[in-house]
Amino acid sequence: MLKNKLAKKFLVLSLLYLSFVFLSPAVLAQANILNVYVWTAYLPQDVVKQFRKETGIRVNISEYDSNETMYAKIKASPDAGYDIIFPSNYFIHRMRKQNMLHVIDKDKLPNLQYINPNLLRKPFDPNNEFSIPYLCSITGIVVNTDYLDSKNITSWQDLWQERFHDKLLVLDDMREVFSIALLTLGYSINDTNPDHIKEAYLKLKTLLPNVKIFNSDVEQNIYIDEDAIVGMGWNGDINLSLAENPKLKFIYPKEGFVMSIDCLAITKNAPHLENAYKFINFLMRPDIAKKISQEIGYPSPNLAAIKLLPKEMQDNPLLNPSSELLKRGQLQDATDEVLPLYEKYWEKLKIGE
């Protein structure tokens, strides 16, 4: 018994000792590293490798699957040591309000000049004090031209056509789905008027007979495998899916659409500030931004990078939407006050009530 006790004590003590000696925050902070917390497969490995080659900074990558996952992690352990995160616009708004982000010193980011001014100074961060656009995503209509003529489909309203009975893929995302109803009714996607939201719910109820599946996890697979031939989709996903199924067509709906800007931000307690600035500036360098947009498939906010793209990609509205198109895009706000109402109606929709 004595021996066991001693052995246990020894083990625990030695572990504690090691942890304090080798991994104290002070030691961690000195190392030439950078901790990046990023969406899965949203940062090409070549880019990280090149950054290391040019600067000697080692980048630790951790990945998340949703804004919520990232937010919870940073909220639960603000001192965990993450330097750079990639929140979407409405999460920038929320995290900024909760004092979770570091104020960006723009003097350290000369490459900011390349960013499309149309995508800066948006309401979620009016002076871009906390965020720099990384990639844009747009929700539109996907049509498989093998089965359907895409000419008659130009607006969200067209999804209500009777011929689409039990055919649509609808994203399993509350805000996205309500947005299409609000847009067809002529309201803003950020409308907080309860009557309008109810109207949107009633409108969506009439869409239910057309819905084949709610899915936002493997939407690409479903379109590629033609399990659904029409519905909602994200431009970047469809852009990459074209390689596997060239019959897919992405349509920017007439009424407007949800646009989201995934941003770069520095956490409040980032331990490697200098490296973080170097990294953000590096990602905004035109040749790097071009590589990212090409590989990830989403439009780059970097004007100089777009000019570097091959001609056919510059003409591809999925990768390079024109500024007129971008003007029709609406950014989601964090409309926290009406979320419970949304959720109530969303549940009713999902159970088909």
Place this chain on the structure above:
Amino acid sequence: MKLNRLIKYSYPAFVYLFLYFPILIIVVFSFNDTSRSLVWKGFTTQWYTELFRDTNLLSVTGHSLIIGVLAATIATAIGTIAAVSLFRYRFWGKKLLHGLLFVMIVTPEIVMGIALLLLYSALDLPLGFWSLLLAHITLCIPFVTITVYSRITTLDKAIFEAARDLGATDFTIFSKIIIPLLSPSIIAGWLLSFTLSLDDVITSYFVSGPSFSILPLKVYAMVRLGIKPEINALCTLLLILTLLIVISAQFALYKNSGKKHAKK
């Protein structure tokens, strides 16, 4: 008669189908020649080459294996000692300790994760390798203890008394009698711990830090955003690895018991 035979064979067939069919699908699809489709499009080994080019995925897998082996080994050592002391010695709070082990097993992992996170931040332990290792050891100990304890209760206490009569010290009894007799359950406990550590998402999510990411977290995030065939390839390789471990463990046990019989 015929019906009897049918039932006799169909019953295990269904069990095996139920257990192994999903695993078989992942193996088959790791050779599917398409990056985003779930329909069979032809045979390729491309995903295996790509897997070995994906340095991030490989390093994360390495991390997981290191944590798994260390956590399983340490938890097995502590758990075995705990089981032996529960069985052999009488001490204050013994029943309570025994009961608490079960509580640990049924405690929802999310509670465990948050509790450990709070503890680590109170102790100023940075999140990373050590926090993960400690958390995984904590997770595994009760499983090892219960596995070993259930075996140890089948042992005859008279053996220890006989050994004592013949002049064996506590240490000799422990190393020459208890450990060999318990070895199947110790190995089972180790394997169980290794698997637990290798696929733990919830607790790991809370206690992992930026400098040390592990496989289950990465796989979980990847699957949420569309399954890449690389993951299927990786799962297939892990499956082969675990099979090898289990087979070699079985083989070692078999050899062990063979020797004993020979001695008799």
